[in-house]
Amino acid sequence: MRERGKQLAGYPPVDDPSVAWHDVVVDGPHGPIPTRIFTPTAKASRPRAIYLHTHGGGYVMWGGLDVPHNLNTATAKDNDCIVVAPDFRLPPEHPFPVPLEDCFAAFQWTAKNAAAIGGRPGKICIGGGCTGGNLAAAVTLMARDAGGPMPAAQCLQATVFDARCEYLSMYENSEGYMLSRDDDQWVIEQYLQDMEHRFDWRASPILAKTMKGLPPTLIRVGEWDVLRDEGIAYANRCRDAGVDVTLTLVPGESHSQNPQHAREAAVEMAAFLKKYVGPDAA
Amino acid sequence: MRDYEKLRQERFAAIKDPVLRDFYRRIEEGGMAAATGSFSMTSLEGQMTDSDVVYHDVTVQGPHGPVPTRIFKPKNAGKEPLGIYLHTHGAYSRLKGLDTCTPMNIKIVKDSGCIVVHPDYKPPPEATFPVPLDDCFAAFLWTAENAERIGGKANRICAGGGCVGANLAAAVAIMARDAGGPKLAAQYLYCPVVDMRLDYSSYYENDGPGYVLSYAFCKEVYTRYLGDWEKRFHPLASVLLTETVRGLPTTLIDVGEWDVLRDESIAYANRLRDADVDVTIVIRPEMTHGPTPVHLPLIDAEMARFLRRTVGSGYSGAT
Numbered sequence: 001m002r003e004r005g006k007q008l009a010g011y012p013p014v015d016d017p018s019v020a021w022h023d024v025v026v027d028g029p030h031g032p033i034p035t036r037i038f039t040p041t042a043k044a045s046r047p048r049a050i051y052l053h054t055h056g057g058g059y060v061m062w063g064g065l066d067v068p069h070n071l072n073t074a075t076a077k078d079n080d081c082i083v084v085a086p087d088f089r090l091p092p093e094h095p096f097p098v099p100l101e102d103c104f105a106a107f108q109w110t111a112k113n114a115a116a117i118g119g120r121p122g123k124i125c126i127g128g129g130c131t132g133g134n135l136a137a138a139v140t141l142m143a144r145d146a147g148g149p150m151p152a153a154q155c156l157q158a159t160v161f162d163a164r165c166e167y168l169s170m171y172e173n174s175e176g177y178m179l180s181r182d183d184d185q186w187v188i189e190q191y192l193q194d195m196e197h198r199f200d201w202r203a204s205p206i207l208a209k210t211m212k213g214l215p216p217t218l219i220r221v222g223e224w225d226v227l228r229d230e231g232i233a234y235a236n237r238c239r240d241a242g243v244d245v246t247l248t249l250v251p252g253e254s255h256s257q258n259p260q261h262a263r264e265a266a267v268e269m270a271a272f273l274k275k276y277v278g279p280d281a282a
Numbered sequence: 283m284r285d286y287e288k289l290r291q292e293r294f295a296a297i298k299d300p301v302l303r304d305f306y307r308r309i310e311e312g313g314m315a316a317a318t319g320s321f322s323m324t325s326l327e328g329q330m331t332d333s334d335v336v337y338h339d340v341t342v343q344g345p346h347g348p349v350p351t352r353i354f355k356p357k358n359a360g361k362e363p364l365g366i367y368l369h370t371h372g373a374y375s376r377l378k379g380l381d382t383c384t385p386m387n388i389k390i391v392k393d394s395g396c397i398v399v400h401p402d403y404k405p406p407p408e409a410t411f412p413v414p415l416d417d418c419f420a421a422f423l424w425t426a427e428n429a430e431r432i433g434g435k436a437n438r439i440c441a442g443g444g445c446v447g448a449n450l451a452a453a454v455a456i457m458a459r460d461a462g463g464p465k466l467a468a469q470y471l472y473c474p475v476v477d478m479r480l481d482y483s484s485y486y487e488n489d490g491p492g493y494v495l496s497y498a499f500c501k502e503v504y505t506r507y508l509g510d511w512e513k514r515f516h517p518l519a520s521v522l523l524t525e526t527v528r529g530l531p532t533t534l535i536d537v538g539e540w541d542v543l544r545d546e547s548i549a550y551a552n553r554l555r556d557a558d559v560d561v562t563i564v565i566r567p568e569m570t571h572g573p574t575p576v577h578l579p580l581i582d583a584e585m586a587r588f589l590r591r592t593v594g595s596g597y598s599g600a601t
Contacts (some may be wrong), residue, residue, distance in 0.1 A: 240557035
């Protein structure tokens, strides 16, 4: 399964002369977290925005720095930004909350070392797709509650916001749309193991006590995705709480993106990054 | 899975108040039937008449036919307009009939000094969602339209109820906000059902002998109400799923710490607070679902204070 996941992520890595990369080791509460930093090779007149990518892959897949390598290269290139990609521990070997705590440690490291890696301090966008969006949303809530540095934006694509899997879209889009409700439950079980953790807001960010104080948020999800309705519910909660939130429902998209949808997603993400963490962002 | 059976035994064993301990022991042994008996002993016991309260019946025309409705007033009401409490009762068919809730409604009038309007909406299983809700909303519109005639004011109406009755009240509040006509000034949600998807920790933690409600019983009740189980995702059934809670009225949520409905009550309060709605949540220690002889006086007093403050004699909003 992990082998098949690699293919989906675009493995193996291809070097691109416009993006350089190097590896660092971040210390986390569960030991070292290998982390890859992607930097555009062109000279920058001003510090760049940073995108902290907590990768997806159904929690269990996409481990290893080389697996999402090409995706991260493309993000750095398309947005002229620095990408920080932690290779956090994965379930089932390392269940909840270990992967999340690794991601949180990677965020804190990034906030502390932003200038040293050529980034704009305070201008970190955290993001990911599917289970990676789940980790990103939880890291943002944890950062807010910790009272220290916060992501300046969060980019949440086709995200798992609720580990309980009880929305109409979970049934409406379950059969024949790539990701089924059973699939979603299966990956959540691998992550949580004790399913009572589904009531923990760190696993189901929709259950957080408050959304107040969250940074500008982009939620993008397909109309035919099982995850559609929890994306809408999270956007509703954020909007009610005064968070600057954009909800984009993509017509005709399920949980898998066709090339056209992927291009559109990249364009929207680029505009979002430019607006909230780019060199001219306030 | 936590050992909730052990927790349950520890909880009930640790209760110090002998009245409460005895109350739960009877429910533990007698199940729902004993609970029903307990309800009648507490909230439903009382007289059908009271020297301080008058009432009369009207018929509200709703979209699904007539809704018999009883209006309760303090006997010696002066010229000043009174607050109005629109009581959408809980327990659906178990409290059907205008007489069943009459002792309770008389008590609410006496405690709060407000007018009580009580629609006997058509309950499930004969009438399924949204018929009971439409009946309640029709009763609200009637109340707003006739507020001055019955001695109240249209902008001083609180809707409320317990359990599934609170669900109806919360949905009426949302419908009123969205309809663009008269709005509620307050909502009183006593141990409310706000999310019929049945997936909160409290459904597992507080399920077992003595807790009055259970996951299985709730599912049965919701299914009967919805008719079609898939309607649980409808935002007027699971009001927590409504697009926005902005603009909802001042809210009091009162719920037991040991109620299966605790966590959705908390989630709804969190959502309302985030949206800057004036919301108060009271979580009663050692209370399951519904009142106990120990908690009932506290709950009644809190409700009466809330009614006086939001729509009654303490009303300080626009006139």
